[in-house]
Amino acid sequence: MGSPLSPVIANLFMEWVETRALSTATYKPKLWLRYVDDTFIIWEHGKEKLGEFMQHLNLVHEKIKFTMELEENSELPFLHVLVKKKEDGSLGHTVYRKKAHTDRYLNAKSHHHPAQLHSVMKTLITRSQRLADEDNKHQEMERIRTALLQNGFTRSSINKACRLPKAKHKEEKEVPIGNAYLPYIKGTTDKIRKIRAKRNIRTVFTTDIKISQMLPNPKTKVNLEQQGVYEIPCKDCQGSYIGQTNRRINVRKEEHQNAVKKDQKTSSLAQHVKSTAHTINFEKTRMIKNIEHTTARIIREAIEIEKLEHAR
Template identity: 50%
Template sequence: MGSPLSPAIANFFMEDFEEKALRTAKLRPRYFFRYVDDTFIVWPHGPAALNEFLEHMNSVHPNIRFTMEKEDNGQLPFLDILIKKREDGTLSHSVYRKPTHTDLYLNGESHHHPSQKRSVLSTLLHRAKTISDAENLEKELEHLKTTFRRNGHGERDINLALKRTFEKPERMKEKNPSPEPASRQGVAFAEQRRRYLHERLFLQLLKIVIFANRLAAASSNSSTPSPCLS
């Protein structure tokens, strides 16, 4: 699992890396988006220059290597999004599933806790709502409802999940006006405190790293040995 600081430090490194790489590139992409270690770019300079850009990205750091996947038939998967180019040049987006995907999820007739089974439905519906554009949303919802039925989920649970996902928050609050339990408030406060402590720890670690780098640079540039205590 690693340290909670690892993703933040990795992002700092990649931000510095891509800033240097794009600054020194002969040609730059029109758009450059990165999520962790996956990058999506729009390249307007032709396929030959694209291969040169890939070689340039792989030459910036000896331990960073990129692979490339180009659009095929006007479409390209990125993470769990399928991006398609329309005839007018705009882009549409829908949920992407790999060819090996089986649509098998936690079965509705299993002996898991009902909240766990409800979370399967809510998570997939939320993903459909977030990723799919207007022209692809209805098709995705029909696919999910068929998938839920095949996985043993009843119509009542499916309809409740749809209402939870697509009803406005104001209407849900009107139906559930009860205040948040004190136990949940305590959990939320504990989570905020944990994040605050992690941020403080990261800042202290960052200061130590910067100080160590400056000390090492000063020692290497000095012609006389540094004094020490014995």
């Protein structure tokens, strides 16, 4: 949900910024790789010249300011990858985790559909296979096994998930005539799903009221009486609408609510509700950043949309 054109415009603008910056720099990086607003560079001209290069970057456009993170202990995180410098000067890589990461995942003993529990294992295993090189793959897999065991998964289920199947040609499935949303109840809704599947009705399992929904929010409400970039989440999925406005965000939120009520075809939120039967969580509307300058708002909106797509 969000403008499909914004990421394209933001990328074009950032390409212009980096092209101008690199073409006019006295000292240039050996390697420059950018993904949205994260850039990885290899610098071989010393720290003093690196500081001068940073100043040069921040003079290209008044609304675009770069910050810098240097390697520490021959390691540097970039996106979800931890890049390591080896003794011979070559680079290795593995999965990056923040220092505060606890290895807590969905517990295998929790009341969730087996497919969701299996997805936890497959996601972690697939990520390790894709992001860790051969030198780090074994260590990464051992960490995943330990973490999954601590979260209630059995060794047999972990071993089964580790046997990654070869890619198979997917046969085209018949489009379901409709969707049925049911709270998952082990032994009951499973049977209902099979009955409905025979009639080409897809069953989507939902969670009931979460503990977090029953507790008061300890965080101070963000001021929505300002302009800027904002997010409106969906109650029933991980989707969110990212937008920007030069008016008060509360006013824009009310317009979105009216659009959903009237089922406006031009509203991304209204179309999301219509196509999925989900509920938009307008109460959780939050301001991402208060920005007055129009161009800066559009760029930040595009970046947030791209980040959201990347996180899914």
